[in-house]
Amino acid sequence: MIDFSLTEEQKGMVDLARRFGKDRIRPVALEYDRDGTYPEEILKEAHKAGLMYTNIPREYGGSGMSHLEHYLVTEALNYECCAISQVIGISHLSMGAIQLGGTEDQQKKFIGDMTKSYRSGCFCLTEPHAGSDAGIMNTTASRKGDGYVINGSKCYITNGQYADLLCLFATVDKSKGTRGISCFAVPRSTPGITVGRIEDKMGHRAMNVAELFFDNVEIGRENLIGEEGQGFKLAMMALDRGRANITAVSTGIARRAFDESAAYARERVQFGQPIGNFQAIQFMLADMNTLVMASRALYLQVGWMLDNDIRCSKEAASAKCFASDAAMKVTTDAVQILAGSGYMKGAVVEKLMRDAKLTQIFEGTNQINRMVAGRALMSDSSGLF
Numbered sequence: 001m002i003d004f005s006l007t008e009e010q011k012g013m014v015d016l017a018r019r020f021g022k023d024r025i026r027p028v029a030l031e032y033d034r035d036g037t038y039p040e041e042i043l044k045e046a047h048k049a050g051l052m053y054t055n056i057p058r059e060y061g062g063s064g065m066s067h068l069e070h071y072l073v074t075e076a077l078n079y080e081c082c083a084i085s086q087v088i089g090i091s092h093l094s095m096g097a098i099q100l101g102g103t104e105d106q107q108k109k110f111i112g113d114m115t116k117s118y119r120s121g122c123f124c125l126t127e128p129h130a131g132s133d134a135g136i137m138n139t140t141a142s143r144k145g146d147g148y149v150i151n152g153s154k155c156y157i158t159n160g161q162y163a164d165l166l167c168l169f170a171t172v173d174k175s176k177g178t179r180g181i182s183c184f185a186v187p188r189s190t191p192g193i194t195v196g197r198i199e200d201k202m203g204h205r206a207m208n209v210a211e212l213f214f215d216n217v218e219i220g221r222e223n224l225i226g227e228e229g230q231g232f233k234l235a236m237m238a239l240d241r242g243r244a245n246i247t248a249v250s251t252g253i254a255r256r257a258f259d260e261s262a263a264y265a266r267e268r269v270q271f272g273q274p275i276g277n278f279q280a281i282q283f284m285l286a287d288m289n290t291l292v293m294a295s296r297a298l299y300l301q302v303g304w305m306l307d308n309d310i311r312c313s314k315e316a317a318s319a320k321c322f323a324s325d326a327a328m329k330v331t332t333d334a335v336q337i338l339a340g341s342g343y344m345k346g347a348v349v350e351k352l353m354r355d356a357k358l359t360q361i362f363e364g365t366n367q368i369n370r371m372v373a374g375r376a377l378m379s380d381s382s383g384l385f
Helices: 008-035 040-049 067-078 082-088 096-101 104-114 174-180 231-267 279-307 313-338 348-359 366-379
Strands: 121-124 140-144 147-158 165-171 181-187 193-198 209-220
Touching: 008 040, 008 067, 008 082, 008 348, 040 082, 067 082, 067 231, 067 279, 082 231, 082 348, 096 104, 096 165, 096 181, 096 231, 104 165, 104 181, 121 147, 140 165, 147 165, 147 181, 165 174, 165 209, 165 231, 174 181, 181 209, 181 231, 231 279, 231 313, 231 348, 279 313, 313 348, 313 366
Parallel strands: 121 165
Antiparallel strands: 140 147, 147 209, 165 181, 193 209
């Protein structure tokens, strides 16, 4: 029997995230968005509150939540500001490949050390000429003795300037394409890592995104996660989790936009009555709420599948596409409902609309995600049960 009710413990997790978001994130969200402020003090408090490493097992310093619980908390935090909340929750993607492919000793060493700090990790896959096409990756890992020397660069790396631990993908044999890509856990303190350009973004402005350079970075064999050539597979499996996460992020954005619109429709009086009394506005609100409900149902399904060890590549890709498109639609309609006051800088819905756009781009563009889902459907059914 399918049950959407939460346990008392799960309700407590969501309530904690909502209170933290309302008390610590909401008061500074617009200011941090305007100035592109890295939310250092908020991260320290989130770390102390147990909201930072929600997906990491307790034995490695995390909160030990299930995937489904993590996504519930993610929606609650992202309701207030997706940029700040994405930095809080970045370990869900950045540590995914290490959790999936690392030995217990590797996870204890690398992830266990990372969780002692609030700086978290970063997922180093994208390159200037190898975004969606990872097979043409130029960052190399050359064998040297019992270890490797890494050279190359990465771009658009979330938390790249600050992360304590890098989940880095590099090729050991470019002639093998994706089969030559390997995954490495690289501590920030390793010599040879430098930060390049810090991106100035349209949305998600409080979320640090940076360019990284690797100049003769020497690491040991113990830094290799899984076997040589398994990196691309691990990256794609981690992205299944990440795409479900973006579904929850998008749901939080859309829900806030809907709530702002509904509140305005109740209060804004035109022609002698609240604009929410007009059928045109009611239809928009009904459609917006439907998209929020559907987006939430999708991340709950994918979270359940992950928790039950059911492969969900096509479901995660489809969920991410739907929810991010929904967030873009809902936030655009929110600006329309608030009209001039929603379009101006400093309006919550103006920020939400800018933030929503990125959800259609990162963790694979929606065009790429539709390819992932479509190709899977050519050889597999779409049934859940």
